[in-house]
Amino acid sequence: MSKKLTLSIDETTIEKAKRYAKKKKKSLSKLVQEYLQYVAERENENWELELTPTVRKLLGSVKIKEESIEDTRFKYLEEKYLGG
Secondary structure, three states: OOOOOOOOOOOHHHHHHHHEEEEEEOOOHHHHHHHHHHHHHHHOOOOOOOOHHHHHOOOOOOOOOOOOOOHHHHHHHHHHHHOO
16 A cells, blocks of 8 residues: 655755656656665664765675685695795
8 A cells, every 4th residue: 555755855866866767767756665665674784774885885895705714724834834
């Protein structure tokens, strides 16, 4: 069941959102609904919402090679005692 909702949003944001909605071939109402559903479904994952925009942009930009502790220890000892 749909209900009407009135929001106050600055004009620039509204115009940008309308262009984005048109590009995606969706109504602005549908985009807002999808976004609110997305946020509501992830309310328990709020750690990401607490990050600053700059940090959020960096998420996933660095790939960390996963090595076991044993692999890391072996490499350290190999370099220490065998020189590489």
